[in-house]
Amino acid sequence: MAKQPMLKFVKIERAMPEKRDANVRAKDFHEIYAEYADAKAKEQSGRCSQCGVPYCQSHCPLHNNIPDWLRLTAEGRLQEAYEVSQATNTFPEICGRICPQDRLCEGNCVIEQSGHGTVTIGAVEKYITDTAWEEGWVQPIKPRAERTESVGIIGAGPGGLAAADVLRRQGVQVTIYDRYDRSGGLLTYGIPGFKLEKDVVMRRNAQLEEGGVRFKMNCSVGEDLSFEEIRDQHDAVIIATGVYKTRDLQGPGSGAKGIVRAIDYLTASNRKSFGDEVPEFDSGELNAEGKKIVVIGGGDTAMDCVRTAIRQGATSVKCLYRRDRANMPGSQREVQNAEEEGVKFEWLTAPKGFKGDPVTGVIVEKMRLGLPDATGRQSPEVIEGSDYVEEADIVIKALGFEPEDLPTLWGQPELAVTRWGTVRAEFTTGATDLDGVYAIGDIVRGASLVVWAIRDGRDCAEAILERFNTAGSVAAE
Ligand SMILES: Cc1cc2nc3c(=O)[nH]c(=O)nc-3n(C[C@H](O)[C@H](O)[C@H](O)COP(=O)(O)OP(=O)(O)OC[C@H]3O[C@@H](n4cnc5c(N)ncnc54)[C@H](O)[C@@H]3O)c2cc1C
Ligand code: SF4
Numbered sequence: 001m002a003k004q005p006m007l008k009f010v011k012i013e014r015a016m017p018e019k020r021d022a023n024v025r026a027k028d029f030h031e032i033y034a035e036y037a038d039a040k041a042k043e044q045s046g047r048c049s050q051c052g053v054p055y056c057q058s059h060c061p062l063h064n065n066i067p068d069w070l071r072l073t074a075e076g077r078l079q080e081a082y083e084v085s086q087a088t089n090t091f092p093e094i095c096g097r098i099c100p101q102d103r104l105c106e107g108n109c110v111i112e113q114s115g116h117g118t119v120t121i122g123a124v125e126k127y128i129t130d131t132a133w134e135e136g137w138v139q140p141i142k143p144r145a146e147r148t149e150s151v152g153i154i155g156a157g158p159g160g161l162a163a164a165d166v167l168r169r170q171g172v173q174v175t176i177y178d179r180y181d182r183s184g185g186l187l188t189y190g191i192p193g194f195k196l197e198k199d200v201v202m203r204r205n206a207q208l209e210e211g212g213v214r215f216k217m218n219c220s221v222g223e224d225l226s227f228e229e230i231r232d233q234h235d236a237v238i239i240a241t242g243v244y245k246t247r248d249l250q251g252p253g254s255g256a257k258g259i260v261r262a263i264d265y266l267t268a269s270n271r272k273s274f275g276d277e278v279p280e281f282d283s284g285e286l287n288a289e290g291k292k293i294v295v296i297g298g299g300d301t302a303m304d305c306v307r308t309a310i311r312q313g314a315t316s317v318k319c320l321y322r323r324d325r326a327n328m329p330g331s332q333r334e335v336q337n338a339e340e341e342g343v344k345f346e347w348l349t350a351p352k353g354f355k356g357d358p359v360t361g362v363i364v365e366k367m368r369l370g371l372p373d374a375t376g377r378q379s380p381e382v383i384e385g386s387d388y389v390e391e392a393d394i395v396i397k398a399l400g401f402e403p404e405d406l407p408t409l410w411g412q413p414e415l416a417v418t419r420w421g422t423v424r425a426e427f428t429t430g431a432t433d434l435d436g437v438y439a440i441g442d443i444v445r446g447a448s449l450v451v452w453a454i455r456d457g458r459d460c461a462e463a464i465l466e467r468f469n470t471a472g473s474v475a476a477e
Helices: 007-015 029-046 066-074 078-088 092-098 121-135 158-169 198-210 227-233 262-273 300-312 332-340 450-471
Strands: 150-154 173-177 214-216 236-239 259-261 292-296 316-320 344-346 349-355 361-372 378-382 388-391 394-397 437-439
Touching: 029 066, 029 121, 066 078, 066 121, 078 121, 092 121, 092 198, 092 450, 150 158, 150 227, 158 173, 158 198, 158 450, 198 214, 227 236, 236 450, 259 262, 262 300, 262 394, 292 300, 300 316, 300 332, 300 394, 316 349, 332 344, 437 450
Parallel strands: 150 173, 150 236, 173 214, 236 437, 259 394, 292 316, 292 394, 316 344
Antiparallel strands: 349 361, 361 378, 361 388
16 A cells, blocks of 8 residues: 555645655646545544444444444555445445435444544545545456346346346346436436446446346336236346336416426436437526526435536526425535535425416415424424515426336236335335335335445345245256
8 A cells, every 4th residue: 555645745735736745746636636535534534433332334224334444444454444345335435425424324423423523434435445446456246157047127226236236246147127228227317426426337337237237228117018028037026116206396387388307407417417419408498507596395306406506507596495404304414515505595485386488486485384293394384475486497396206106007906005106015125015026225115315225125136046045046057
């Protein structure tokens, strides 16, 4: 491992390049930055008290062995840290970037609880695996022996990909079906590139493809191929389709041009970053540049929309949310980021209707928080006579997602769903009521998190392997 400069030294060096050390002078920006990251990762890892009650670990859905990889990083044993980290997480560099750590590992760090600021666990996790990719420590998928059984996975999001990774490493024949042209699900087309660079996702897609996972893209199950056909072709099927039905806005004028769905807006932006032709973006319909933008909703999707709009050069970006800041579902860290970037939040504000077609404004009314509802959250109540108009050229609906009606769409009435429309499956294995059919990720949990989809995918793959092993599989050479 190269000698690490002190953090302070790097700062001085950037301000006064003429004072650089001869060895450092030979390095380009990337190398200096990498050393900075290494020093920072070491410094942060060294702050872990190895408390012995790792709440960080128990609050990570993957139960990552965080204290161990922090200790190894602090000791400069980065490759070992990577080995420990990847043992429980299929995509550590992705989780390190986009997990809401303030609600999971970092929020429960003992140092954070004692008021001294959390160890930046996510940033260290990202750093370890990014380094592993750069150094060639990430192993390709090479099963020791091929197996005869095959699994069909519907949906190439993090849940489906994590399951594919585990199954393929054991030699199972895996085919993933997805209606998009690129795999990754919301990692590719939902989450913006400023939070999760697309080459990080594509690198994982390539690793799976090179490892023998077959991808059937542009294949919408229920339209291009029936669920029955997939079931007939495989020994087990995993449904990992996520949730995509947008909750809608009501009120006069809600059908006006210029009122768009968050997923369409974010997909267009992500497609542009791949260099795709996106007519709705080029026409301005899904491009915030030079426009007044109003986003309705208070979750992480709304935060992604407002921050994307700022980056596209909107003249103003406002976020309307019907409860207050303390009660919003999105990560507080994301709200803070958005505020720092210039987004204005209008708390306790709900849309009542819309002006113009194309839209020119949102008629909003102010709310107050009343008594708690069945979930324990205070219900918003309208303050009569408080209406006013928020001007808008584009209104983005970011009110959350619901599952599509899979039993009807796929002609499978016996596929049991919950009263929320999510597929009913055992949480530990993903097994559904249909023999050999499993379900994981958002389609089971409702809109959730990447890290939970990964957890489901891994658990489900293990359950399928156990089933195959119990049935006594024939190994194919
Ligand atoms: C805008 C946005 C931002 C988010 N940001 C974060 C974040 O920062 N951190 C975080 O942890 N989580 C975030 N989430 C949530 C996270 O992305 C999801 O919880 C996660 O992607 C769910 O994974 P999944 O594999 O279940 O489904 P998805 O990622 O939704 O993948 C499902 C796949 O199934 C495919 N599919 C669906 N129906 C069919 C069909 N009939 N035939 C073929 N293919 C089909 C879809 O094309 C898609 O590729 C965000 C969500 C959104 C919408
Ligand atoms: S996977 Fe997420 S919750 Fe777990 S350690 Fe990494 S960042 Fe924290």
